[in-house]
Amino acid sequence: MDDSAPQAANRETPLDRAFAVLEFVASQLKAVSSAEIAKGLELPLPTAHRLIGNLEVRGFLQRAPGTKRFVVGNGLVTLAGKTIGSAFRTARRHAVLQAVAEEIGEQCEIGIVRDNAVVYVDSVRVAMPLGLQFDPGSGAPLYCTSTGKIYMSLLPLRAREKLVHALVRHQHTERTLTDADALLAVLAETKCAGWAKTNEEFVRGVVGCAVPIMAPDGTLIACLGVSVPVARVSFVELDRFREPLMRAARLLSETILQQDDDFTASKPV
Numbered sequence: 361m362d363d364s365a366p367q368a369a370n371r372e373t374p375l376d377r378a379f380a381v382l383e384f385v386a387s388q389l390k391a392v393s394s395a396e397i398a399k400g401l402e403l404p405l406p407t408a409h410r411l412i413g414n415l416e417v418r419g420f421l422q423r424a425p426g427t428k429r430f431v432v433g434n435g436l437v438t439l440a441g442k443t444i445g446s447a448f449r450t451a452r453r454h455a456v457l458q459a460v461a462e463e464i465g466e467q468c469e470i471g472i473v474r475d476n477a478v479v480y481v482d483s484v485r486v487a488m489p490l491g492l493q494f495d496p497g498s499g500a501p502l503y504c505t506s507t508g509k510i511y512m513s514l515l516p517l518r519a520r521e522k523l524v525h526a527l528v529r530h531q532h533t534e535r536t537l538t539d540a541d542a543l544l545a546v547l548a549e550t551k552c553a554g555w556a557k558t559n560e561e562f563v564r565g566v567v568g569c570a571v572p573i574m575a576p577d578g579t580l581i582a583c584l585g586v587s588v589p590v591a592r593v594s595f596v597e598l599d600r601f602r603e604p605l606m607r608a609a610r611l612l613s614e615t616i617l618q619q620d621d622d623f624t625a626s627k628p629v
Contacts, residue, residue: 374411377403381411382420382436389516391429437474453615457484457584460608464586464601466593470612471500471507471570472582476527478507481582500562503529503543504536506570507583509556513547514572514580520547533564555602559595566590569598571605573612584609 372380384400385392392400398408412430415421419435461468461484469483478500502508503524512520521544529538537543550556557569570585584605588598 377401377407378411378415381408381415382432385421385430386432386436389519391424391427391431393429397430434475440474453612454482454484456608456611456615457482460584460604461486463604466586466588466601468584468586468605468608470573470582470584471505473502473508473511476502476523478502478505478511501527501530501532503527503538504532504558504561506556506558506568506585509547509550509558510570510572510583511580513551513556520544532562533560535560537561555606557595557598560590567593567595567598569601569605571602571609573609575613581613584612 380401381397384397394408394412395405397403397412398405401408403411412421416423416430416433419433420439421430421436422433423429424431457468457470465486467483467485469480471478471480473479480500500508502512512523515523524540524543524547529540529543530536531538537546555569555571557567559567566587567590568585568587570583572583573581575581586601586605
């Protein structure tokens, strides 16, 4: 066995093996069996069963409905969301959010997806708080928000289609996309464009846009977005926010992977 491989587990402690199981399951595109986990990590099957059982009890893994196969559990999803939220609330990253909000003159927010809903983990308001206010901890639907559209557009096609058809799509406004085929077409366009816009789809009179914050390996960390009254910024005029948001997203992507130890000493006490 290649000890340098990320999945190698025979030289690790039980805690290391537990994290390896979580990472393996989280990286799969479908539910996996105990035997597949054991084989993928080169673990004895009894060891894999013991680790999976402990993680299942703690809510970090759960069985896919109607099967004996495993997916990430709600406990792990909640922990991941809290971790990302905590990371984005650090002073250095919040400063990036503050700077882009001041540059474009509108409230900006950072959103993640948790339990098939958008959750906002940080936001900065500017002088004219007349738009849709997303405070940290508040949530919104996937299908009628820019962050949700980006998340769904980056899913593999079959997973995207399955999720769209599974979502309960309420008609929040006359512009809300509730037709599955129409929404899938927009998601395909979103994937090609690399960013998303919403045209009064969640709240009447409010338009918005968002860009992805990507990790170096190409996975989605979160989204950076803005929501404004259509009386102040039209749907077409949202295009002018794209470049400032993209620049800020690149900075956020860089800082989310860095430690803040060198910054701590300069913080006011």
